[in-house]
Amino acid sequence: MASCSGVARIEVVTSRRPPALGRTGHVASRVSTLELLFDLVFVYAVSQVAEAIVEHPTAVVAVQAAITVGVVWWMYDAYSWLTNQAAEQTLVSRLLLLTAMAAFLVMSLALPDAWGRYGLLFGVSYAVVVVIHAGLFIGRGGTSSVRAMLRVGPLNLLAAASLIAAGFVTGPLDWLFWLLPFVFFAISATVARRVGFALGPAHFVERHGAVMIIVFGESIVSVGAGLARHELPAAVIGAIATVAVVAALWWCYFSGDDERAVRVMEHASPPRRASLGVTAFYVDHLVMIVGLIYLASGLHGSLVDALAVAPAAFVWFIAAGVAVFLLGEAAYRVTLGLGFAVWRLVGAVLALATGLVGLAAPVIVQLAVIVVVVVLMLMVEWGTRGRAATG
Incomplete structure (x- = not known):
């Protein structure tokens, strides 16, 4: 992102309020310190996946790693959409974001064996992340974004249900339940394109x-x-x-x-x-x-x-x-x-x-x-x- 001489700029939220987006939502103008704290969990998730590949450097593990990261990144990126649309933070929203952060951490702990014995733990923690995300979006987002989330949220829940199901099976069915969420993601993307989120x-x-x-x-x-x-x-x-x-x-x-x-x-x-x-x-x-x-x-x-x-x-x-x-x-x-x-x-x-x-x-x-x-x-x-x- 930027011309050849540019450098990255990471700025934190000041006391200046972002422009209103209708209802209770506000479009964020800058990255907040809470978001940067939230990122630390993603660091650990990435580290866990990389370590799993080091332990078993095979093509199958590489494909599983890509699928796993795709599933995690969908919801992690979804929180970027959330904080973009619901910039105005309250005590309750901060506590819920920190709870989601804890759920992401549990999910990351399960990552090395998410395709095995910790699959159920991964799926349940993923469901917690999905529920908090949908609740915050509907409660704090702008009107157009809430309308979109009422359609996307159930699809994310179906993706979480598929991952929970993967925790009970092995073999080809495991692959099926891990890949099925991407079908729901694709449908969600289509909904987002049609309805439109007022992204900042x-x-x-x-x-x-x-x-x-x-x-x-x-x-x-x-x-x-x-x-x-x-x-x-x-x-x-x-x-x-x-x-x-x-x-x-x-x-x-x-x-x-x-x-x-x-x-x-x-x-x-x-x-x-x-x-x-x-x-x-x-x-x-x-x-x-x-x-x-x-x-x-x-x-x-x-x-x-x-x-x-x-x-x-x-x-x-x-x-x-x-x-x-x-x-x-x-x-x-x-x-x-x-x-x-x-x-x-x-x-x-x-x-x-x-x-x-x-x-x-x-x-x-x-x-x-x-x-x-x-x-x-x-x-x-x-x-x-x-x-x-x-x-």
Whole structure:
């Protein structure tokens, strides 16, 4: 989000009241401190999923991880919509948000074995999150948003019921009940597009930027925690490599498009704005988040010795993680009409190809090649943008 020289800006709510939205709802103008506190739970959820992949680095676990993150991200992102529409906080609403935060934490505790013995715990805590979200939205949201939530809320409850059912079964039925929520999500997205949520663009874009910073940061923290258990020279090399890769991807996201994204949202009609909210900020961001989780898992598993050839599974998690992130970034730019997505697609292909490098050379070489690929991609993109601006 933003031009090549931009940096992310995370601002907290001041005493200035946001503009009224009708009934009791207010559109948020900035991210609140309570929302930033809420984000800490998502950090733990991301860490839990990444750790599960490290423990079992297989294709099946990778797919299960993506499905699980998609389910969690739907409701987590739904709270971004909630705080956007119901910015005016009361004691009761704060307590309910903190209760939802506790339910998210319980859900995160269950994540490593959510497809197994803790499936029921995951489903029940998910249902609690859904009920609190619907109650707060209906009680505190603006008129148009309440009308939409009365249609979306029951669909979210059906998704929660499906996850609870998954806790009682195994095998193909387990997969069915985990995938069924996405059908309800798709119907909800259609409802949101038709009815339209009166989203506040500035808060909405900033809110998702804050989440991405947290996911970037979690990648560094989780890898750093693993490196702390190894000898210092190897840990130093691994730490530098991790920061270099994450910083390069951070620059891809925070490279000047945030203000343009806000303008696109501002000029969109409420139904179109809701459509962009679902596509650009749920779907496209989900792809980016999954990519960063794969990357974190690959880094964690391969940087035991940065000067050695890493296990093949972790080599491909690194390559695929960067590639998936760049695909999500390209989709985000296309959805919002921010341009120059083609170079992100080229970067994704080249990033995936670095898996071949990692199979034959030390992991530090693969990471260096990834950094070079991303930096060159950005340089070519900036050059193309500059020529387009002057031409």
